[in-house]
Amino acid sequence: MGKIVCGSNSQVVVGNGDQTLFWLDKWVGSSTLASMFPSLFSLSSSPSAFISSLRFKENSIWRWEIHFRIQLTGDLVFQYFNMLNIINSVSFNDYEDKREWLWEANKFFSVKSFYHFLIDGGLRFDCSNLWELTIPLKVKFVVWLALRNGLNTTDILAKKGIILQRTCCLCTKSDEDHSHLFLKCEFVYSIWRSLQFKLNTDKDFSLSSVKEVWIQWTSGYKGDSNLKRRVFICSLIWCLWQERNDRIFSDKKKSSLTLLNKIVTFSTFWLGSEGISARAARLQARRRKRAAAAKGVDFGSKDTATVIQLE
Template structure:
């Protein structure tokens, strides 16, 4: 098989995979009918005709499977042979409500579904995504993870940790994997999300060293820390809020990185050394952020 034919085959496979999506979100408004597939495109109110009628449709209607819409016309009128099938009669009744293709109508228009459910010429990835996705309830801690100045890799790890979706050893053991249960950082307790962030003595040292410089008494619990940040955010300036969120995420990222380094490379870093990593990480990020000036005080 040549490279060109292989590329064409891949394109066809991609189109077949997209077809279930396209039939819901793309509609073909018939103009000249020349490049619209009679059986496959969504150009009637009942959707793609092949899905409605099945594989026997082309034979029953005497319209070949690869036909274009224009092929079902004669002298600028629909040419649909009579049939005894109720299903085919329903298709024909639907087709006759559509103006027959004509060269004077211009090319066909492929329209995308809009937010109000109708179709228009402009594709919106946002609208299509809103139709495709299954919305979930908003979590209370989302503002701790997603904010304007976040560091992508750090926020991603924080998001996974708060969802309890990281492959900690307790999860791996529940999946049936034969791995040790003990925490790699402290070697005293079982490794879970809440132990690793920040109940473990090693992780607590890192988290407390930085978070306590912004606000006193940071909790040594992952979700409690997120709630603590949100609560104090209502009474602090924007710069402090931004900094504590970055510290929270950087701590999660660096602890997970250190944990993996110990498991996969047998190399460990003492707490006093690893403390330099968030310092450098935060400095690099804060340099690129324009500080928010404090609110002006009214004169006495």
């Protein structure tokens, strides 16, 4: 019970690091290092180590001594150095660590606030800012599952006894799982690169999970910039999952460029921009004409409301 009360619902103002868990406490922002770098955490030799036990002083310079059960290679090395950049930005002092309770304005624990926290849905998810977005609920649900590796990709279906073709239907080169489908697939690579340019960011997307991308792409940004990143990631996940299902169950395929245009169109519409792209306007017009032909209703009036419907 103590871990539930303290770990997930508090953050730490670090002093000397003697009472702060390196992986499991929130001391580098609103997330733990374990949630930001789950692959590294799963390989850690000391998952419950305190910060002070992983630091040592050499020639008046503080250094980190973080051990793993295997030799880090490939993408894990880049993740490790990314983590070092984050933790090296934190200043340490001689005073004791101070723990702050998240659910009270004065930062002190109270039974009342903990009670309200429990009846408000239990332990909160790191990416709870997903639910603040003004996007369709079904999109939020798909994204929420993707962040938790909970979508029925072929590897998960196989564990449930449902056997489908394991090879990714987008690239036809590797087995499908969450990491491959949304992050590592060759088909998806050009789309992520285009979003990097669109969002003017150099944040990496070649990470181990969608959750890591969500946290790293949105951390450090506020206001409209943060909102835009979250919406574009949601649109990408939704459109990719639709494309994957269309290919498997309907034998329909879109090019990566067509899919990118769809992602941008949905994102622009969800963000409520007045300057919806010309492509979105054409899409509206075509759907109005199809609706008019199917229902025998005159949609030519300028007063008629138009909405981009999700396919």
